[in-house]
Structures are given as C-alpha cells and as structure tokens.
Amino acid sequence: AQSVTQLDSHVSVSEGTPVLLRCNYSSSYSPSLFWYVQHPNKGLQLLLKYTSAATLVKGINGFEAEFKKSETSFHLTKPSAHMSDAAEYFCVVIRGNNAGNMLTFGGGTRLMVKP
Amino acid sequence: DADVTQTPRNRITKTGKRIMLECSQTKGHDRMYWYRQDPGLGLRLIYYSFDVKDINKGEISDGYSVSRQAQAKFSLSLESAIPNQTALYFCATSDPRGWSTDTQYFGPGTRLTVL
Numbered sequence: 001a002q003s004v005t006q007l008d009s010h011v012s013v014s015e016g017t018p019v020l021l022r023c024n025y026s027s028s029y030s031p032s033l034f035w036y037v038q039h040p041n042k043g044l045q046l047l048l049k050y051t052s053a054a055t056l057v058k059g060i061n062g063f064e065a066e067f068k069k070s071e072t073s074f075h076l077t078k079p080s081a082h083m084s085d086a087a088e089y090f091c092v093v094i095r096g097n098n099a100g101n102m103l104t105f106g107g108g109t110r111l112m113v114k115p
Numbered sequence: 116d117a118d119v120t121q122t123p124r125n126r127i128t129k130t131g132k133r134i135m136l137e138c139s140q141t142k143g144h145d146r147m148y149w150y151r152q153d154p155g156l157g158l159r160l161i162y163y164s165f166d167v168k169d170i171n172k173g174e175i176s177d178g179y180s181v182s183r184q185a186q187a188k189f190s191l192s193l194e195s196a197i198p199n200q201t202a203l204y205f206c207a208t209s210d211p212r213g214w215s216t217d218t219q220y221f222g223p224g225t226r227l228t229v230l
Binding site: 042 | 119155156157158159160163173205207218219220221222223224
C-alpha cells in the first residue's frame with residue numbers, strides 16, 4: 001500500500017527566504033510522485049512530477065524537488081519565496097495497478113509568506 | 116483549469132436533500148474522477164471512471180453515486196445529503212499515456228455545505 005506524509009501542516013517564511021516543504025512516502029515499489037499547488041478558491045495545479053528519471057525534478061515557478069529513495073522523501077524547495085507562492089501544497093504518490101493509476105494525497109501544507 | 120468545469124461552484128442544502136454535482140471537460144480525456152477535500156486529509160477518491168462504460172468505487176464511495184453520461188461528462192450525486200458530506204469536491208481528468216505518468220487535471224471545485 002502507498003501512503004504520503006507531509007510533515008508540516010503550516011509553514012511560514014519571509015519573502016525572499018528559502019522554502020522547504022517536507023514529504024515522506026511509503027510504497028511497495030518504485031513510485032511516481034507529484035507536487036500539486038492549490039491557490040485560494042482555485043483548483044489544483046501540477047507543480048512537478050517524478051517518474052523514475054532524474055532524481056532532481058524542476059517544476060514551474062522556480063520550485064524543485066529531490067527524490068531520495070534511501071530516505072523515502074520527496075521534499076519541495078524554492079530558493080527565494082515570493083508572495084504569490086502563498087498557497088496549499090500537496091504531495092501525491094501514484095499507485096499503479098491493473099485497473100489504472102490512482103493518486104494518494106498527503107494532508108497538505110499551507111505555506112504563508114510574510115512581507 | 117478552464118478545460119475542466121464544475122457546476123455549481125457553491126451549494127448550500129439541507130439534510131436529506133438529493134444533490135447533483137456536475138463536471139464537464141473539453142480535454143478529450145477518457146478518465147474522470149471525483150474527490151472530496153477535507154482540512155488536514157488532502158483529497159480522497161470517491162469514484163472514478165476510465166470510460167463511459169466503466170465506473171469504479173474509490174476509497175469513500177458510501178453515500179455517493181455517479182453517472183458517466185458521455186466521455187465529457189461525469190456527475191456525482193448525493194442521494195440523501197448529510198452534514199458530514201460538507202466538503203470541497205473536485206472533479207479531475209487524465210489521459211493514460213504511459214504507466215505512472217498519469218497526470219490529473221482538476222476542476223475549480225464545488226463547495227458543498229449540508230445544514
């Protein structure tokens with residue numbers, strides 16, 4: 001079975017400082033992992049995805065994530081936060097089976113960016 | 116994502132009422148999904164459909180039913196709404212090209228309140 005744990009429900013940073021959103025997963029085989037972002041009153045937008053190619057994945061808006069199998073982690077980072085990054089972020093693992101590929105979501109991390 | 120639309124965007128109803136949430140997509144995707152979002156729990160899968168003739172229960176299908184009227188339309192019904200079905204509901208679509216790269220595209224969500 002697959003599961004995802006986002007270690008922080010809320011993260012607060014100052015504008016211009018680095019962002020780190022932590023995600024650990026468990027999977028019975030090599031997973032595919034995603035980060036989605038949800039801005040207030042909006043749907044979910046794909047930030048980036050890991051699909052067993054390069055372990056460092058670059059996404060939109062300057063975000064990137066590194067897949068570390070030994071640590072079962074897929075943390076999301078950004079060197080310098082912008083006010084527009086304030087949103088909720090979801091780490092997601094895909095669980096493939098004969099019937100198709102289902103997503104399992106973490107509980108979400110709400111990122112707040114202070115001026 | 117304007118390619119996936121949901122109606123209504125907001126709905127307040129009373130316990131025991133029948134409610135239908137509708138989802139339409141112009142992406143031409145065969146696969147469609149319904150999720151509910153609750154604070155701290157991420158998104159959980161209610162039902163999914165891989166084509167017009169295929170309907171499958173997700174992890175929390177009790178109290179819900181769905182109808183896949185066409186490739187582009189997937190409706191979620193609450194036969195007799197109860198207060199713990201108050202949540203944000205998302206529809207999503209995907210194009211299953213390549214195992215484990217099944218990116219899902221989300222609608223803007225429907226906020227449902229059951230009094």
